[in-house]
Amino acid sequence: MTAIPQERRVVTAIPGPKSVELQARRLETVAAGVGSTLPVFTARAGGGIIEDVDGNRLIDLGSGIAVTSVGASAEAVVRRASAQLADFTHTCFMVTPYEGYVEVCEQLAELTPGDHPKKSALFNSGAEAVENAVKIARIHTKRTAVVVFDHGYHGRTNLTMALTAKNMPYKQGFGPFAPEVYRVPVAYGYRWPTGAENAGAEASAQAIDQINKQIGAENVAAIIIEPVLGEGGFIEPAKGFLPAIAQFAKDNGIVFVADEIQSGFCRTGQWFACEDEGIVPDLITTAKGIAGGLPLSAVTGRAEIMDSAHSGGLGGTYGGNPVACAGALGAIETMRELDLNGKAKRIEEVMKGRLGEMQSKLDNGDIIGDIRGRGAMIAIELVKSGTKDPNPEAAAKLAKACHAEGVLVLTCGTYGNVLRFLPPLVIGEDLLNEALDVIEQAFGRI
Structure with missing residues (x-):
């Protein structure tokens, strides 16, 4: 799949001297607001390895935030995108269309949940997909209110900042935000006051009660939720929560939107995470893993809802760029051929097994308050020993220790x-397993 040796190698300090030099150049010309988890500059990447400009090879446990699910240089993505580059880079689908866009929409209609007629519109980023889902829901329902959930993340544009729960760093100082956005509780099992076993029923009842009392169901255009909440901490809503919310939406003519931007395309061991409880959303937003690292996103949904917008009401200059569409077709080809749903399930088995062992045998293992997630979307929530008090200091120290040993990990959570x-x-x-060894050793140093 890639010429990069699939082995961890640390030959300099991390970051190394060439990365340090590039970082100095970066600070001169790149806006300070654009941060990086680890300022090592990538030379090439593929499989499970990122190789930096100093020759270090890091084990990649980030996938560019769930983007390079098929690897960062997957053969089919490179082959198809390269062929498209040679033919043409752009025409704008709204000016003269091309087959690749149509092919991606055909694949989305086949792969997304439900056997109803579906249509799609393609865009560039996840935030753009979410914004367009709101536009489509509003014009379809002739309503304005949008309901989102505690701990949710939906993007960095003005409307999606309003939809996002976490203030710092996403919203601080950037308001005022778009109106008619309302936030309700989510079934965060680990932190639910009466226990995880009650979270699904109680949280859905609370959410529905708040919608009815504070907004009025008849005023709600869309309910938007990540089936596994990503930036909020890889929270799986407790069982029963999503079906109850989806049924409420259906009963009240509300468009139910599954934001699968981080959880979609085999990431959780299913094509889409909402399949776990048999949820069939009215609209589904996708991005990240869709195109092997090329910028592409989509809104896919019931044909009658998608067709509510007038001609010219949806689109964008680069939306559904032909090279990105070719990359998406290559990524989907790879997912099918390599059974990446099966591989994601095996990753879950390995990771949860090893992380569970760490929790039980390490002297400080009780700071692992919760091990959760599905497929290759796994997380540990770190707490202060003997409590459920959040322990962000431990998360930062663990990440730093892993980075120093050549394992790239990410942090998140409200x-x-x-x-x-x-x-x-x-x-x-x-x-x-080698990455998990490094993580286990890092626990011993914090």
């Missing part, structure tokens, strides 16, 4: 205390 793991679905099991 409280900043979650270590999240998003390995490429093509990672070798030996590399995965």
